[in-house]
Amino acid sequence: MRGLRGRVAFVTGAAQGIGRGIALRLAEEGMDVAMADVNATVVCEEAKAIAAATGARTLALPVDVCDEEAVPLAIAACVRTFGGLDALINNAGVDLNGAPDALHRSTWNRLHDVDLWGPMLVTREALQPLAARGGAVVNIASTHAIVTQPGRAAYAAAKAGVGGLTRGLALDLGPRGIRVNAVLPGYVRTPIWSLWLDEAPDPEALLEVIAAHHPMRRLGTPADVAGLVAFLCSDDASFITGASYLVDGGYTVQSHTPTL
Numbered sequence: 001m002r003g004l005r006g007r008v009a010f011v012t013g014a015a016q017g018i019g020r021g022i023a024l025r026l027a028e029e030g031m032d033v034a035m036a037d038v039n040a041t042v043v044c045e046e047a048k049a050i051a052a053a054t055g056a057r058t059l060a061l062p063v064d065v066c067d068e069e070a071v072p073l074a075i076a077a078c079v080r081t082f083g084g085l086d087a088l089i090n091n092a093g094v095d096l097n098g099a100p101d102a103l104h105r106s107t108w109n110r111l112h113d114v115d116l117w118g119p120m121l122v123t124r125e126a127l128q129p130l131a132a133r134g135g136a137v138v139n140i141a142s143t144h145a146i147v148t149q150p151g152r153a154a155y156a157a158a159k160a161g162v163g164g165l166t167r168g169l170a171l172d173l174g175p176r177g178i179r180v181n182a183v184l185p186g187y188v189r190t191p192i193w194s195l196w197l198d199e200a201p202d203p204e205a206l207l208e209v210i211a212a213h214h215p216m217r218r219l220g221t222p223a224d225v226a227g228l229v230a231f232l233c234s235d236d237a238s239f240i241t242g243a244s245y246l247v248d249g250g251y252t253v254q255s256h257t258p259t260l
């Protein structure tokens with residue numbers, strides 16, 4: 001993809017799952033990649049593994065994206081190490097059980113802290129280096145911003161909020177040369193699923209049912225999401241801002257009303 005080689009990316013939640021997949025793809029495209037995650041041990045291991053696999057320069061940054069003291073230090077470390085910043089991928093997120101009868105304010109606050117405040121805070125702290133080089137921000141939202149399931153209202157609200165945040169930031173930051181877009185993944189098999197998959201009587205059978213609900217007849221992978229993220233960071237997306245893109249194998253196009 002045009003305009004990625006030699007540039008610098010900062011990926012949050014990069015220790016595993018979709019964030020790791022994004023870090024790997026951007027490294028394969030020739031970018032220097034700062035990998036930020038609250039899981040210090042795993043992010044250090046994965047940063048080394050991606051550097052070894054791709055030959056790219058990586059930097060592990062153990063950081064909580066909600067921490068107002070740690071986030072500026074992590075951005076500064078990235079800029080100091082790689083000389084600037086071109087692409088910020090706000091991927092770190094949590095999914096907590098949000099059944100309305102028992103939803104506690106602390107659950108709501110933690111979920112919205114990580115999934116909504118985190119992207120805002122990291123973007124705020126990255127503004128100066130991003131503006132200096134005409135950078136791009138990609139926020140990882142979810143299909144839950146559009147269609148959701150029982151017990152997921154808190155998560156759906158946070159991810160819908162990421163869509164509004166994306167549009168508002170695109171408006172504010174466009175004049176400073178910064179593009180801001182959102183990606184809405186559907187079912188991508190990662191450890192985040194353990195919240196609900198571990199409780200299923202037969203997880204493998206459930207996965208087959210979910211896959212069958214997709215026009216593509218399969219679940220998504222981190223690489224499926226990473227391809228779109230790489231495009232949105234590249235010069236090929238130079239006039240795209242404020243947009244939200246589904247990567248869901250067509251899951252959301254199908255009505256669940258039985259065919260008449």
Ligand SMILES: NC(=O)c1ccc[n+]([C@@H]2O[C@H](COP(=O)([O-])OP(=O)(O)OC[C@H]3O[C@@H](n4cnc5c(N)ncnc54)[C@H](O)[C@@H]3O)[C@@H](O)[C@H]2O)c1
Pocket residue numbers: 012013014015016017018019036037038039063064065066091092093094095114118140141142143184185186187188189190191192193
């Ligand atoms: N997997 C899916 O099906 C799916 C679908 C739609 C959207 N998403 C979104 O994609 C993103 C990545 O999800 P995933 O499936 O890879 O999840 P995951 O749980 O596998 O990985 C999330 C990563 O974020 C890190 N993290 C969590 N809280 C953090 C914090 N406060 N600061 C820094 N790092 C933190 C975790 O340590 C972990 O490495 C999330 O925003 C999630 O909501 C996932």
